[in-house]
Amino acid sequence: MKNKIHFKVCERQVKEKKQLFTAIENECSSIGYYDLPVQNVDSILNYTDTFEQEIENIVVLGIGGSSLGAKAIYEFLKPVKLPIRNLYFFESTDPLNIMEILSKIELEKSHFLVISKSGTTVETISVFKYLYEKEANPSSYTFITDEDSDLDKFAQEIGSKVFYLPANVGGRFSVLSVVGLLPLALCGVAIKELLRGSNAVKESFFNDGYLKETLLNKAIFYAKYHTTYNINCLFAYSETLRYFTEWYVQLWGESLGKKQRHSAFHVGVTPIGLIGPKDQHSFLQLIVEGTRDKSVTFIKIEDFENELTVPNLTLPHLESLDILNKITFHDLITMQSDSVIEALKEQEDIPLDEILIKRVDEESIGELIYYYELLTSLVGQLIDVDTYNQPGVESGKIILKEKLKNYQYKGKK
Amino acid sequence: MKNKIHFKVCERQVKEKKQLFTAIENECSSIGYYDLPVQNVDSILNYTDTFEQEIENIVVLGIGGSSLGAKAIYEFLKPVKLPIRNLYFFESTDPLNIMEILSKIELEKSHFLVISKSGTTVETISVFKYLYEKEANPSSYTFITDEDSDLDKFAQEIGSKVFYLPANVGGRFSVLSVVGLLPLALCGVAIKELLRGSNAVKESFFNDGYLKETLLNKAIFYAKYHTTYNINCLFAYSETLRYFTEWYVQLWGESLGKKQRHSAFHVGVTPIGLIGPKDQHSFLQLIVEGTRDKSVTFIKIEDFENELTVPNLTLPHLESLDILNKITFHDLITMQSDSVIEALKEQEDIPLDEILIKRVDEESIGELIYYYELLTSLVGQLIDVDTYNQPGVESGKIILKEKLKNYQYKGKK
Numbered sequence: 001m002k003n004k005i006h007f008k009v010c011e012r013q014v015k016e017k018k019q020l021f022t023a024i025e026n027e028c029s030s031i032g033y034y035d036l037p038v039q040n041v042d043s044i045l046n047y048t049d050t051f052e053q054e055i056e057n058i059v060v061l062g063i064g065g066s067s068l069g070a071k072a073i074y075e076f077l078k079p080v081k082l083p084i085r086n087l088y089f090f091e092s093t094d095p096l097n098i099m100e101i102l103s104k105i106e107l108e109k110s111h112f113l114v115i116s117k118s119g120t121t122v123e124t125i126s127v128f129k130y131l132y133e134k135e136a137n138p139s140s141y142t143f144i145t146d147e148d149s150d151l152d153k154f155a156q157e158i159g160s161k162v163f164y165l166p167a168n169v170g171g172r173f174s175v176l177s178v179v180g181l182l183p184l185a186l187c188g189v190a191i192k193e194l195l196r197g198s199n200a201v202k203e204s205f206f207n208d209g210y211l212k213e214t215l216l217n218k219a220i221f222y223a224k225y226h227t228t229y230n231i232n233c234l235f236a237y238s239e240t241l242r243y244f245t246e247w248y249v250q251l252w253g254e255s256l257g258k259k260q261r262h263s264a265f266h267v268g269v270t271p272i273g274l275i276g277p278k279d280q281h282s283f284l285q286l287i288v289e290g291t292r293d294k295s296v297t298f299i300k301i302e303d304f305e306n307e308l309t310v311p312n313l314t315l316p317h318l319e320s321l322d323i324l325n326k327i328t329f330h331d332l333i334t335m336q337s338d339s340v341i342e343a344l345k346e347q348e349d350i351p352l353d354e355i356l357i358k359r360v361d362e363e364s365i366g367e368l369i370y371y372y373e374l375l376t377s378l379v380g381q382l383i384d385v386d387t388y389n390q391p392g393v394e395s396g397k398i399i400l401k402e403k404l405k406n407y408q409y410k411g412k413k
Numbered sequence: 414m415k416n417k418i419h420f421k422v423c424e425r426q427v428k429e430k431k432q433l434f435t436a437i438e439n440e441c442s443s444i445g446y447y448d449l450p451v452q453n454v455d456s457i458l459n460y461t462d463t464f465e466q467e468i469e470n471i472v473v474l475g476i477g478g479s480s481l482g483a484k485a486i487y488e489f490l491k492p493v494k495l496p497i498r499n500l501y502f503f504e505s506t507d508p509l510n511i512m513e514i515l516s517k518i519e520l521e522k523s524h525f526l527v528i529s530k531s532g533t534t535v536e537t538i539s540v541f542k543y544l545y546e547k548e549a550n551p552s553s554y555t556f557i558t559d560e561d562s563d564l565d566k567f568a569q570e571i572g573s574k575v576f577y578l579p580a581n582v583g584g585r586f587s588v589l590s591v592v593g594l595l596p597l598a599l600c601g602v603a604i605k606e607l608l609r610g611s612n613a614v615k616e617s618f619f620n621d622g623y624l625k626e627t628l629l630n631k632a633i634f635y636a637k638y639h640t641t642y643n644i645n646c647l648f649a650y651s652e653t654l655r656y657f658t659e660w661y662v663q664l665w666g667e668s669l670g671k672k673q674r675h676s677a678f679h680v681g682v683t684p685i686g687l688i689g690p691k692d693q694h695s696f697l698q699l700i701v702e703g704t705r706d707k708s709v710t711f712i713k714i715e716d717f718e719n720e721l722t723v724p725n726l727t728l729p730h731l732e733s734l735d736i737l738n739k740i741t742f743h744d745l746i747t748m749q750s751d752s753v754i755e756a757l758k759e760q761e762d763i764p765l766d767e768i769l770i771k772r773v774d775e776e777s778i779g780e781l782i783y784y785y786e787l788l789t790s791l792v793g794q795l796i797d798v799d800t801y802n803q804p805g806v807e808s809g810k811i812i813l814k815e816k817l818k819n820y821q822y823k824g825k826k
Contacts, residue, residue: 063690063694065694092652095741095743096773122737125737126742126745129734129737130724132728133726151731154729157730231683240510246695249695253696257700258698267704270685270707277536281476282663284806288670289681291670291680313542318564320563321535328508335813338816392702395701395756396697396752399756403752
């Protein structure tokens with residue numbers, strides 16, 4: 001991958017960058033995601049090999065960090081690399097959504113992955129209960145949870161296969177662990193290639209490669225101006241990256257939206273995922289003319305490896321559009337993103353950068369994922385938050401638990 | 414629909430509200446969308462009646478305002494009301510996306526709606542050329558464009574049916590015109606019900622109904638604090654509203670992100686669409702603990718009309734989750750949204766409100782649409798922008814045109 005920064009970074013902050021780099025190096029011993037690119041995936045691949053061809057659907061019961069990463073990668077690759085199995089996600093308690101997914105899958109041709117770090121996620125367990133009543137065969141389920149969680153104990157008791165989350169890997173940083181790798185491998189994704197891509201970014205950052213300076217400079221800028229540019233847009237020029245932007249929104253929003261460690265201040269940079277060229281006709285106006293509160297990162301695919309071309313067709317009264325004739329759609333979408341970038345550069349007060357990934361493959365998405373994980377950790381360090389927790393969602397959970405208890409007590413049903 | 418405001422509005426701004434209301438009343442003569450709920454739709458319904466059953470797919474070639482509205486309504490209703498035809502959208506130049514849609518539709522069982530106000534939208538015409546080379550039968554196409562546009566002339570020349578956009582209706586306010594109504598009617602949506610819902614909101618606002626005060630108060634608050642709360646989140650508790658949030662993002666972002674009419678200031682409130690409960694596991698942390706730059710509107714569905722229930726199942730080691738047993742998913746998702754709202758209320762400095770719609774039907778989505786259109790117009794008035802133009806996207810288009818010319822000249826292909 002390449003990353004061109006179009007805003008002015010302060011090259012001289014040598015001491016600041018050194019400090020930041022050291023802080024991240026120190027995190028490596030306590031935060032588990034850093035080393036995921038070099039893990040041994042044999043146990044995952046061996047298990048995948050035991051699956052019969054008759055299993056056509058892999059169905060993930062999981063929400064947030066348990067679903068967004070695998071979904072991002074699966075949907076990215078799908079248009080180019082036909083998956084060997086379909087991947088579905090139950091990630092809501094919306095009854096209409098549950099019914100819709102149920103209508104698409106044959107239970108006997110499906111294998112279910114129940115993914116919950118704590119083992120007590122309300123959305124996941126409520127759907128699991130519903131499915132388990134219909135299909136109680138333990139071999140139809142695989143569980144991914146923390147070792148010794150209640151869900152682990154349950155899975156052991158019924159005799160289903162269990163995988164454990166590696167130590168110190170939070171949900172939103174877990175895509176490169178068994179949480180993402182198992183569903184993806186079962187659908188035919190080359191998970192070693194994925195990790196190879198991630199490891200290339202890791203190596204570049206930690207071993208003085210090109211991305212080290214780039215990431216440090218970018219993180220310092222984002223942190224320094226985080227109250228001015230309190231919104232970060234990721235503008236990806238391909239529909240394939242749509243779910244990647246959702247993964248990024250969770251990673252960035254949940255990691256950086258916090259009370260500071262050493263103050264009572266609320267901080268955070270709000271992530272927004274956009275897809276081009278569609279959002280040129282929706283969100284772009286706001287970027288160009290709206291409040292100067294946004295930094296924007298464009299993602300472009302260098303080679304779509306696709307020759308779909310606008311035919312050489314002149315239409316009466318539409319001759320002015322003959323300039324489109326004989327252009328590959330690949331070149332067209334690239335020219336569209338370049339035009340928007342050039343137009344935005346003229347504004348001067350919108351911090352822009354561009355990420356180029358080579359093509360739609362495992363390696364490229366692996367690079368992107370690790371790049372964004374690192375960037376998140378770096379900004380988190382600088383704005384003085386605990387990047388890896390999410391205490392803000394607890395009070396809603398406590399209120400819900402009370403409501404659930406009262407609901408039972410009243411015996412409405 | 415109901416709308417409960419949980420933030421403190423200043424009830425005494427009588428003069429300000431009167432002025433605002435008068436300004437909007439005055440707009441009604443020059444801005445076309447206000448009267449769309451009371452239009453005559455016979456020509457649309459009569460045309461719809463001429464379609465044979467063999468046409469299984471309605472395929473919209475359109476982007477932004479030409480696609481987002483119909484998509485929002487179609488996807489909202491789909492899980493409850495099986496459409497009589499499938500609705501597809503070509504809304505990108507991404508070659509992989511074009512190929513993916515092409516793989517799903519049989520051309521001979523499809524009818525194509527080419528929608529472009531100007532008639533020269535690059536994305537729409539490039540895909541149209543591609544399809545027209547494969548299928549040149551004029552009766553397979555219907556065009557929706559401005560009268561006398563080049564696209565109108567082309568359609569007349571080949572003898573296809575053409576509908577015109579009503580006067581003074583911009584793309585993002587066009588969902589209740591033929592732009593949205595034709596594709597929806599062709600898929601079996603009861604468009605009169607849709608308009609009835611919109612008209613109920615219109616009547617309530619313009620004829621001293623309940624929504625008048627609510628909308629005025631809300632708009633004044635949003636405008637007054639638009640630099641503090643420069644982000645507005647729409648948090649909808651149902652997957653069915655996912656594309657409605659995308660429609661809202663365009664409406665809000667493109668209408669309000671502007672240079673002010675009477676100053677050189679850039680203003681705007683950034684829209685963000687969220688879906689619950691999924692985004693409780695993604696974005697919620699940022700709302701609860703992040704920077705206080707967000708107002709949040711929750712949308713809840715009063716009655717999912719669905720009895721899907723968590724079974725009465727006790728699982729070993731998971732007994733603590735028996736509190737979920739015998740709950741309908743409808744009640745569960747409602748309790749989840751209520752819990753989050755209660756938790757956020759405790760924060761006091763996050764402006765919250767709740768919209769309740771009755772059920773998943775045409776009337777309810779018609780209400781929501783008109784409600785948001787009105788709110789956009791109101792806020793636009795107050796922050797002194799031209800709500801109905803989008804000058805910021807022009808310079809990118811000019812650069813693209815230059816690039817396209819040079820591409821041809823160089824004869825790369």
